[in-house]
Amino acid sequence: MHINNTTRLQLSLMTLDDSALLFELDQDERVMHFLNGGNKTTQQQIDTVMIPRLAQYLNPDKGWGLWKVHALNCIENDKHGLSGQYLGWVLVRPMHFFTDIQQHDLELGWRFKYVSWGKGYATEAAQAVMEVVSAIDEVTHISALAVEDNLASIAIMRKLGMTFQHKSIHKDPLGDTEAVFYQKAV
DSSP, rough: OOOOOOOSEEEEOOOOOOHHEEEEEEETTHHHHHEEEEOOOOHHHIIIHHHHHHHHHHHHTTTBBEHHHHHHSHHHHHHHTTTTTTEEEEEEEEEEESSOOEEEEEEEEEEOOOGTTTTTTTHHHHHHHHHHTTSSSTTEEEEEEOOOOOOOHHHHHHTTTTTEEEEEEEEOOOOOOEEEEEEOOO
C-alpha cells in the first residue's frame, strides 16, 4: 500500500529496522506525558516490546503498521525549521488488536515530536493515512482513543470527523488505561 505525499509531508511505512526513529521520538517527556506520565522509552523497551508488537500487526498490503512522517523540503516547513526532519508516526491496526481483534474497525493513533505540535502536521498525516486505509472494502469504521486529558489528540479526532462513542477501560497487555473512544463510519 502506498500513501501519496501531502503538500508538506512524506509518509512511508516503518520497517522493523526503524527502531532508532522510535527511540528518537520517545526521548521527550512532553511527547510521553499522556502515554506514561512522561517517562522516556529505553532502547531495550523499543527492541523487546515496541518492535515485537509492531511485527505482530505490520501488514503492508493492508496499510497496517506505523507510517513514518517526514517534513518535505518546502517553504512552509522551512519557516518552522523542519524541512527534511522526521516528525513522528501514524499508527494503523485493527481496533483492540492485542485483546479482541476487529478487522472491520481500524485504530488510528499518532505520536509526533514536540517541535511539530500545533502546526497541523498530525492532522494532515492522519487524514492522508485515513483516506487510504478506509478505502479497503472490509473497513467499516476508523477509531481512535486517548486519555481524557489529552485535548490535542481529541481535537485531531474531531478534525478527522470522528465523534465521541464512550469512555471505558482500554485493555492492553502492557497495561489497561481509562480512555475516551472516538469513531467514524466510512
